[in-house]
Amino acid sequence: MIPWVHLDAAQIPGGGALRLRRRGAEFSIQLGQNELMNSRLSGSEAALATLACARIAGRRAPCVLIGGLGMGFTLRAALAALPAEAAILVAELVPAVVAWARGPLAEVFGDSLDDPRVTVRAADVARLIGERASAWDAILLDVDNGPDGLTRAANDRLYDATGLGAARSVLRPGGVLAVWSASPDRGFGRRLREAGFVVEEVATRANGTRGGARHVIWLATRAARG
DSSP, X not given: OOOOEEEEEEEOTTSOEEEEEEXXXXXXXXXXXXXXXXXXXXXXXXXXXHHXXXXXXXXXXXXXXXXXXXXXXXXXXXXXXXXXXXXXXXXXXXXXXXXXXXXXXXXXHTTGGGSTTEEEEXXXXXXXXXXXSSOEEEEEEOOTTSSSOSSOGGGHHXXXXXXXXXXXXXXXXXXXXXXXXXXXXXXXXXXXXXXXXXXXXXXXXXXXXXXXXXXXXXXXXXXXXX
């Protein structure tokens, strides 16, 4: 068995630390004993973008906000699904994760960060959501393992009634808020509906059609009017 090698660690604003490890060609990002992502398991993160982008297909120059860079699986899937005129802004709270993407994880990211459609900002996605009014065709959140977070209590504000209302207010009519979660959460689906979204809950697998852990993606659409 090839042993895991520690590559780097990064502090999370507000407390805690991420660890980047490698075993052969496999990478892992961990928080304590919890694995947040693995380079061999990209299916559900890619589905987050694929499902959301399908719901805004046909828009000539869509603007998409992605919360959480991770290992870039959601970003790469969005690039594959969106037209050449699209603009994608990726918000990553931990600056070291952005550095990892261009350093030890460069082989995982490929040339995705150099695509002219992409801008990456080391910033809290909650702050970026509030910067522009009626700006986004889609907001994709893969932040803190979903509504039942692990890393920061402050991330709860993305998923409470106020945070969901803020996201809805900056979506264009017919726009979609897509949320990745490691597990089901009935209360979150209810909060989405109470915030005025039309909601679909999609079960997906960590490794796509090859199986793996069961994850959930919520697709919350703002009505074309209202």
